[in-house]
Amino acid sequence: MIFYRNGLYVEGYAGSTVYGEIIYEKTFQEVIAKGKGHYFYKDLVWGRYRIYGDTIKIQETNHPSLLSPTWMPKECWYLIINKTTLMPLGFKYIRTSIEEKDTGKIILFSKDQYFPATFFSAKTPYSEYSWLLKQKWFWCNESEYKQWKKQQKAKTKRK
DSSP: OEEOTTSEEEEOOOOOOTTTHHHHHHHHHHHHHHGGGSHHHHTSEEEEEEEETTEEEEEEEOOOOSSOOOOOOEEEEEEEEETTEEEEEEEEESOOSSOGGGBTOOEEOOTTTOOOEEOOOOOOOOGGGOGGGGOGGGOSSHHHHHHHHHHHHHHHHHO
16 A cells, blocks of 8 residues: 555555565665556556544545456545554445445454554655546546646656
8 A cells, every 4th residue: 555645545566575665665666767657557456545533534446457347446444553554444335346235335344354554654656647647537626637637748748
């Protein structure tokens, strides 16, 4: 999991975790070096998060592909234990075509099902290359979307 300061969130990119933080740093450097063409930006689960008191609420979705064309948006909740530790509380599918019976149903985790997630700081890949930002439906405010698109075009022209 990566939580960006701009409210974006990404999940599903482990890289090599055998040696912990050091390998993450190296893996992230490789993503940064390859740039927006890296699958990190195109294929992973991206979303947004908000903090409510001692809870982080995440709204996320996969990026469907030809092999797996189904959208699987869901909402997840994590309890903030301290500055570096989160405990998963539960989730619900917002919409799914695989198991419609599970749509909207809240699935809670018991403490023995999952262990807390611990965090460390690292130089992370840029969030502005995320596939999710390119989706107009992601933006709550159309003028913010248009402004972001203009900024991206201006950055491209400068290069």
